Amino acid sequence: AAKEQGKSRYVRYVEEMDARAVEHARLGAELRQALAAGDLFLLYQPVVTLPHGEMSSLEALVRWRHPERGLVSPAEFIPVAERNGMIVEIGAWVLREACRQMVEWRSRYGDAAPSRMAVNVSARQLRDPAFVRTVADVLRETGMDPGDLLLEITETAVFDSGPALETVKAVRELGVGLALDDFGTGHSSLGLLRTCPVDVLKVDKLFVDGVTGAAEHSAIATSLAQIARALRLQAVAEGVETEAQAKRLYQLGYRLAQGFLFAPPLPAGEIERRLAERAGDGSGLCDPPALAS
Ligand code: C2E
Ligand code: MG
Ligand code: MG
Ligand code: MG
Secondary structure: OHHHHHHHHHHHHHHHHHHHHHHHHHHHHHHHHHHHHEEEEEEEEEEOOOOOOEEEEEEEEEEEEEEOOEEOHHHHHHHHHHOOOOOOHHHHHHHHHHHHHHHHHHHHHHOOOOOOEEEOOHHHOOOOOOHHHHHHHHHHHOOOHHHEEEEEEHHHHHHOOHHHHHHHHHHHOOOEEEEEEEOOOOHHHHHHEEEEEEEEEEOOHHHHHHOOOOOHHHHHHHHHHHHHOOOOOOEOOOOOOOOOHHHHHHHHHEEEOOOOOOOEEEHHHHHHHHHHHHHEEEEEEOOOOOOOO
């Protein structure tokens, strides 16, 4: 009977895997059309300074407006795009659109514009031999200053493949900035800091969540702030949701943060509204105003 049960569990498992494979195949095919149909768009989440919450830079985050499913999250479709290779085209589109937008905001708002635009790059893109060329082409075509661009890569993406490290170095030579995203969640975080020429550490939400807890929960965020300072890297705290976290992060030495407390990913129009206000009165625009008090 145990064998029978085991067998049926196995059959159920296979059926579930099949269903998921079919679902992925369909999503993948639809994704191909989505790019052509203009159903992908970008939101921009501010990275803000601590303690005042002023917009410092932006991170471009892709969204898919699906005709029937509604808004599909990148957590759902990026893995599908990585598997069927569409991420190369989608990634190039995201890069071009984010750069075009940044150049427009620079020319319109001048010093009130954010200092940089961050764009996520997946492991698959780093393995594409044409990636460096794509970045160079986009910079030239859009007129983007390479220093205004920050590419966010994950440590696993670089660690898993030797060529990826070469690619990262070549991109760095174009004058583009590099951030290690979700820092601390991979298996080679600290080792990578010696070999990979990065400018920014994005400390994962996992560690930010612990900063208001007991010492053993805040230890990693504390150490990463010290490491960043010692290596002269900017540290960005990701996924800050409460004022208590922001205060503690500031005390620990974090001067940049990103999270729902300050602003969720916003449509371009909303960023413009805030930039226009800032250009007008010179004020900082993300709540809350002062955490230092
Ligand atoms: P990520 O690069 O680490 O981006 C941060 C994610 O955390 C975003 O989710 C953002 O909306 C979310 N977030 C920001 N603040 C908070 C907060 O306070 N609390 C919580 N719970 N979440 C917060 P999103 O936009 O759904 O993106 C998920 C992931 O999908 C990104 O993680 C990134 O790895 C990937 N992704 C998004 N856009 C792109 C893209 O254009 N290309 C590639 N390759 N990957 C992308
Ligand atoms: Mg990111
Ligand atoms: Mg991140
Ligand atoms: Mg993260």
